Amino acid sequence: MKTPAPNFLSALSALRAIEEGSLSSEALVRACLDRIDERDATVRAFTQVDSERAIAQARQADRGAAAGPLRGLPFAAKDILDSADLPTAYGSPIYAGHRPAADAACIAAAREAGGLLLGKTETCEFATLTPCATRHPLDPSRTPGGSSSGSAAAVADGMVPLAFGTQTSASIIRPAAYCGVVGYKPSYGLINTSGLKHASPSLDTIGVFARTVADARHAVFGPASAREPGALRVSVCESSQWAAARPETIETLLAFARRLERGGARLRTVHLPPGLEAAVALQARLSAFELRQSLAYERRWHRDRLSPRLQQRVEAEAGLSMAGYAELRSSMRAAQREAASLFDDADVLLYPAADGEAEVGMETGSPRYGGLWTFLHLPALSLPVGRGPAGLPLGAQLIGVLGRDLELLAAAAFAEGCAAAD
Amino acid sequence: MKTPAPNFLSALSALRAIEEGSLSSEALVRACLDRIDERDATVRAFTQVDSERAIAQARQADRGAAAGPLRGLPFAAKDILDSADLPTAYGSPIYAGHRPAADAACIAAAREAGGLLLGKTETCEFATLTPCATRHPLDPSRTPGGSSSGSAAAVADGMVPLAFGTQTSASIIRPAAYCGVVGYKPSYGLINTSGLKHASPSLDTIGVFARTVADARHAVFGPASAREPGALRVSVCESSQWAAARPETIETLLAFARRLERGGARLRTVHLPPGLEAAVALQARLSAFELRQSLAYERRWHRDRLSPRLQQRVEAEAGLSMAGYAELRSSMRAAQREAASLFDDADVLLYPAADGEAEVGMETGSPRYGGLWTFLHLPALSLPVGRGPAGLPLGAQLIGVLGRDLELLAAAAFAEGCAAAD
Known part of the structure; x- marks a missing residue:
């Protein structure tokens, strides 16, 4: 069986390989960045990529500076979530170049867990229905779905193993289905929404795109023991x-x-x-x-x-x-x-x-x-x-x-x- | 019966007087500003007061430019709520001088309803327990309660007829009781929390301080018809x-x-x-x-x-x-x-x-x-x-x-x- 390229590994496989030393965080990040270089002119999943910082942080992780369940793993976040070190535009020209004062709680938590924010991904205008630039990775004449368009496409296209999205109606479920990845929208309120630019606070829910269910679980719950279900x-x-x-x-x-x-x-x-x-x-x-x-x-x-x-x-x-x-x-x-x-x-x-x-x-x-x-x-x-x-x-x-x-x-x-x- | 000074009127009395023409918005705003000048060195309810803008907006309201159920009425907001034209520090030195990109939804709504944001009021650090500068209006050796300290004190002391606060535990109820004003914490989620710096998103609730129950109702529900309760x-x-x-x-x-x-x-x-x-x-x-x-x-x-x-x-x-x-x-x-x-x-x-x-x-x-x-x-x-x-x-x-x-x-x-x- 051929080993997938690092940028197509599941998050858990990548984390295991980093843990075992068979993969460095830097090599993983570089594989993701190469993929973005190669493909993102077509797919347009990212609004911003911070290559230098990601590589620097990956090196730090490889030197043992980072710890936690996402140690050395790159991730992306929908550009409706604040980031202090990358512009955050909420999919609107009103906020072009906007620099939030703090990271959204979910981004800060993923960083605290050892993850590296590779970049911000395209969102429909204020996470509603007005399309953004992202195209379907398998057919650029088609939509990747929305409003978490860039996050779904980035994970599907091997640009990043995990990405945060948000859902007010079907903005995680639909693009995940279109792009052929796992999209997990937790119970309302499970992921802290501090630093999310709200559309509808009673509905807005942060979730994740991943390549496997285990990855999605790991991103939200960390190394929680998987429950063996009885007859479902x-x-x-x-x-x-x-x-x-x-x-x-x-x-x-x-x-x-x-x-x-x-x-x-x-x-x-x-x-x-x-x-x-x-x-x-x-x-x-x-x-x-x-x-x-x-x-x-x-x-x-x-x-x-x-x-x-x-x-x-x-x-x-x-x-x-x-x-x-x-x-x-x-x-x-x-x-x-x-x-x-x-x-x-x-x-x-x-x-x-x-x-x-x-x-x-x-x-x-x-x-x-x-x-x-x-x-x-x-x-x-x-x-x-x-x-x-x-x-x-x-x-x-x-x-x-x-x-x-x-x-x-x-x-x-x-x-x-x-x-x-x- | 002696008519109270304009700055001690209830919000509804003031709005009625403005509507009838017996009080101008400018006179009301100036009375509030005079009270702040006179008293706030002691009470320290406000972090920021925007006198010039408030007077300018009051004049506009008096010329008929504003409309809505809060037309010409000054209000204040706890400094845990974002304001685009006044610094917002969340009660923390980390955010000294911070300028949010937008107004919190509740501030924008009150402005849309014709209200004038007179200033921002002191909050405990990130709306938790660490005290801010505000003193009890009736006895400066005492606390006004927290974390909505400034909003409660400002309404109690005749500085402003209405003020927004927030509650995660008792941050509206307690200061309202201490200061002798009405404090209304709505059902969770009733007032849109966009632009609130969250402490605990599952609990954080925006509410109001007012001098009467009818004022509190008006601030949140506008001119809703009051229901006649049966035997309570x-x-x-x-x-x-x-x-x-x-x-x-x-x-x-x-x-x-x-x-x-x-x-x-x-x-x-x-x-x-x-x-x-x-x-x-x-x-x-x-x-x-x-x-x-x-x-x-x-x-x-x-x-x-x-x-x-x-x-x-x-x-x-x-x-x-x-x-x-x-x-x-x-x-x-x-x-x-x-x-x-x-x-x-x-x-x-x-x-x-x-x-x-x-x-x-x-x-x-x-x-x-x-x-x-x-x-x-x-x-x-x-x-x-x-x-x-x-x-x-x-x-x-x-x-x-x-x-x-x-x-x-x-x-x-x-x-x-x-x-x-x-």
Whole structure:
């Protein structure tokens, strides 16, 4: 078996090789930088790369200066997350060249764990729908998905083994599915959001892109012992949203479900209850109202530098009063309570991650399969499970119980094995 | 009856006077600035006052340039909230002179509503326990409470009619009680936290200091119609924490309860269930762990400029793993579910707001009466209800149902009437 180039190693394989001395952090960082040099003119995943600093820090790590579960590992972060030593523009011309005073908590934590921030990755405008420059690594005529476009593409293309992204609707799940990588959106609030430029604070969730489920778990939980799941109970969760999915998406999802069953999972099919079907529209309203508030300063002082579609979106819920918003929040909590019943007979739900393969053009695709689960604050993970007619990745989404992220990750690791088995 | 000086008017009285033309915004702003000139060398409520801009904006408002429910009204904001045109130091020497790129969402919203940011108010170091410069307006040898020290003192002392504060444990409720003003901490998440320098994102809640309950409601909900409550059901909520309260605090609280009863409320006494007694310690742990993460950048690069007590506090939960933290979050959600039963027979709970009168010295007093309710995400309001042996204010805390802030505010308005009746 051919050993992959260092820049295509999983994070855990790379960390193990660094630990054993068979790979230096510097060699890994240089392999990633070479890949970026070679490819990023096409893919455009990065807004900023700090080669010199990354190499210097890698050398320090190789001399034993760094310690921690990410020792010597390069990572990237979506440019919606503050970094003190790299400009942070939030995908908006308003913030071109902006230098935050501090690192976002998740970046500081990854650095504290020994990781090296290789660069910042492209984000849609303020993590909404307006596309950024990034192209799909396997077909530059297509979108990588959004809004965590650069993070998904960078991990998929061998530029960096781990990258932070954020999700307010489907901004981790969708690009992960399009790009064929693991995208893990934790339970709401698990990763500290300090230093995140918020779109919708009640929904915004930081997560990670990785090449394996174990890598994603390691990035968030460190060297936590993996739980051995019992016989996994999987509910294929049908909903009205399935109607929008391409036939191959559903076929691949159901074929994947059967593979899980052959692997030992107990499978059933449930239908999303009406109360949760109705919650889809509530997520859109809550998200638009909070976005309007979060960008109140930019609306007032820089309206002409918001994209036309964002100018429109921040007005979508201009008529909602604070009393109406408070009611919307109560509806969100009611939906979260109702969602618990989905897991009476299931450990995880299986759901589409995107309509199909990445679309041709710059539009980042519909976020429809993510919004509800983000609204419910549930942990979710997108796993590559097949290929579509154009030969591009198709993903499946696994959704777990609120707060039981390690159980979702264990289920996803099992599912990953099943996906690879055929 | 003597009309109060403009700077001592309630926000709603001032807004009405401006609307009617009997008071100009400029006259109001100048009265506030005169009061600050006269008093702030002693009280030290403000870190920054922008007199010229405030007067210029007041004149614009008087010429009809501003519109909205806060038209022409000066307000202040705790210096833990970003402001683009005034330095924002978060109560830390690390950020002396720091200029954020944007206003916090709540400041931008208040400005959009026609309000004028008069200045920034003192905060304890990163909204924790390390005292700032502010003194109690009625006795400069005493603390005004913290961490929203400056906002509470400024409203109490006639410097500004409304001020934003934040609460992670009791940083609104306690200083409001000490200073004898209304302090309203909404349900978690009601006021958008974009542009807040986080201590503990799962707890941090923005709220307001005001001179009346109606002012607090207006600041958050705008001209929402006040709900007429039916016969209010009040549960005096006893707990082990009562043991720390001064005798006069309990006496005043119980006398206030009897006044509510005479006013028509139905009164009962409940005891905090064991599960919620236990949650007090969980709040402290969660808060310390998240603080450690939120200040990861400052810990790494500016440790020696954190106060000794903050250096200690950020290490308190250094040993907690992410898996342990996830469990702590699940315990928080379980406590939140359990708390719902407190309201089976009650609309609001009555609870101490502080041990007693403001303490002599700079220490900001125990946050013990706030932490649990902040952890439970419940809306809470501190109301001045009496005086202690030194003649200083004593407060009582009203706690409402999650998400039913307007009902809490209606109950508090009723209670305010009862408090004033005797």
